[in-house]
Amino acid sequence: MHKNSGKKENILRNSAFQTIIASLLCIVLGLFVGYIVLLIINPAGAGEAIVAIMKNFLYYPSAAAATKYLGTTLVKASALLMCSLSVLFAYKVGLFNIGAAGQYVVGVGACLYFALRFNMPWYVCLIAAIVTAALVGGISGALKAYFNVNEVISCIMLNWIGLYSVNMLLSQVKEQSTPYTKALASANKSALLPNLGLDQVFSKNEFVTLGLPLAVVMALAVWILLEKTKFGYELKATGMNKQAAKYCGMREKRNIILTMMIAGGLAGFGAGIFYLTGIEQWMVQQTAVPAMGFNGIAAAFLGGLNPIGTVFSSYFIQHITSGGTYVDKTMYCTQISDLISAFIIYLCGFVLFFRLWLNRFLDKRDEKSGRNGQKGGKA
C-alpha cells in the first residue's frame, strides 16, 4: 500500500537507507558523548582532542607522512575487518561470537610459531592461523550443538585459555632479553606477506601488503556465501529456527559447528594478515585479550550487519582508535577512543527500536496526509 503513497517516503522506508542513517546517528552520538567526557575531564583541550581523534593520520602536516600512516591505519583496519566479519557471520546464524578475540589470539600464536619455529613461508603460516582458529571456533560450535553450552560463555572461557596457551607457546620463540617475539624481518623473511608494490603507494610503508586487498575480497566472499548460495541460506535458516531447519532436512548440528569454524577461520585470517606483515610483535606476558576481537563486534553492528557495510565501519572504528593516540597526553589518555567505540556498540542496541519508531512515524504521517487528501478530494 505504501508503495503507491508517494515517492518521498520511499527513500526513508528503504531498509538500507534506514541502516545507514541509524549507523551515522550512532557515530554522531558516540562522538558527542566522547566530547562530553573530554569536557568533564578537562574543558581546556576537549575540542582539540576530539578533533585529533577524528583527524587521526591527517595530524601530520606533510602529505607523505599522512599517506604512510593512512597505510598503517588501513593495515590495522583490515585485521579488524576480518574480526568483524567473524562476528557478523556467526550473528547471521544466530550465534554471538564474542570469541573472535580468542580465535584471533590463537591465530596469532599459530602463525608466529610456524614462522619462527619452523621457518615456514607466509602462505603456510597464514593457513596454520586459519586452521587453528577455525578449530577453536569449532569447539564452541560443537559444545553448543551437542551439549547446549551457551556460546557466549564458552567463547569467553576459550578466550582466556587461548591467551594463556599462546603466551606459553610463544615464550619459546621470544627474544632473549625482551618479552616480545622475534621480529619476522630478521628471523624469517619468507614469512612476511608480499608487498605487491602496495608499499610504494603508501609512501614506502612496508607493512602494507597483500593482506589489505585480501581482506576486502574476503568481505565480498562472505557476502556472496551468505546471500547467494544454498549453503548460506541453510545456515541462516538454522539461525532463525533450529527445529524448523532440522524438520526441513538440514543438518542443524553440522551447520552450527561449521558456522563457528568459519567464524573462527575468519578471525584467524585477520591475525595472519596483521602479524605476518611484521608490524607488531607479540608480547608474551600479555594479561588481557587484545581489543581487536571486541572492536570487531562494534564494527559488525555499526556496519548494519552487512559485509560491505563492515568494510567502512571497520575503517571508521580503527580510524578513531588510531586517532586516540594523538590526543594531548598531559590531559587525556588514549583509551578515550575505546570508550567512544564501546558507546557506539551500546547505541547499536537501539537501532531496532529506532527503525520501528521511524516506520511508525512514517505510517502516521501517511495516514494523516491520506486523510487530508481525501478531504481535499471531496471539497
Added chain:
Amino acid sequence: MLLLIQYTLIFASVLVLVALGGCFSEHSGVVNIGLEGIMVIGALGGALMMKYVPAGLAAPVVILLVILSSVLIGMLFSLLLGVAAIRFKADQTLVGTALNLLEPAAAVVLVRAINTAESVDNVSSTVAYGTAKKAFIVNIGRFEFNWFMVIALLLLAVSYIVLYKTRFGLRLCACGEHPQAADSVGINVYKMRYAGVLISGALGGLGGLVYITAGVSEWKFENGVAGFGFLALAVMIFGQWRPVNIGLAALLFGLFRALSNVYTGFDALVALKLPSTIYNMLPYIISLIVLVFVSGKSRAPKAEGIPYDKGQR
C-alpha cells in the same frame, strides 16, 4: 593450607555475590552478560571511596561507606542495561557486551584522569586504597578474616529467602518464566525486570569490590577483573539458577582460582613442575568441562533474553 582456605573463601565470596546478581536478573527475564563490566565499575566506586575516605573514621562507618558506593555505582550502571533491554527492547547480549567494553574503558579513563590531575607524569591506571582497606580485615592468628565472607554468606541466605519465600521473589520468577501470565494477574513485568536488573547491579558492584580487595592494596584498572564476571555466570549455570547450589558451585570454582595464587605452597603440586600458566588457565578449563555436563538439562528461566512486549500474546 590456611592460605588456600583463605583465598578459596574470598574468591568464592566474589563468585557467590556476582552469580546471585546474575541469578536475580535472569529470574526476572533479563540476561545480564554485562556483569563483568558492572564488577569493574562497582570496584572503581569502592576503590575511590577507600582512597578519599577520611582517615579517622571508625571501621564500621568506613565499611558501610565503601560498600554503599560500590553498590550504588553498580546499580547506576546496570540501569544502562535495564533501560536498553526493558524500555527499548534491545538485544540483551549485544547491550551486555557493550557494557563489558564500556565500563572498563570508562574506569580506565576516569582513573587516569584523576591520576594525571594529581601529577602530570602519572599516567598509570592504578588506585591505591590507603589505610581504609584495613577496616575489612580481622587477623585471627595467621588467618586473614575478611568481613566480606560473612556478608556473602548472609546475602546468600537472604537471596534464598527472597527468591522462594516472599511474594516479591515468586513474582520475579514468574516474570522470567512466563511474563504474559504474570502480567495477566496484575504483576507489572517492566517494574519487576527493572528490580531484577538493579539487584544484579548492586550485587555485581559489590562482587567487584570484594575481588579487588582480595589480598592486594591497590588495583590497576587496565586489567579489569579478568573474566570473573563470566566465571560467575558459569557458576550460576552450574548452580542451576538456585542460590544454595550457587553457593556450593562457587566454593568449587573459588578453590581452583585460589590454587593459582598459592600452589607454590604445596610440595606435591610444585613437584609436578607444571608451568604457572596452567594454574591460571585452570578455572576456565574447569568451567568449560562443567558446562558440558550441566547445560544439557538446563533449568534456565524460560523467558530469559526475550524482551517483553505487552502487545504480544
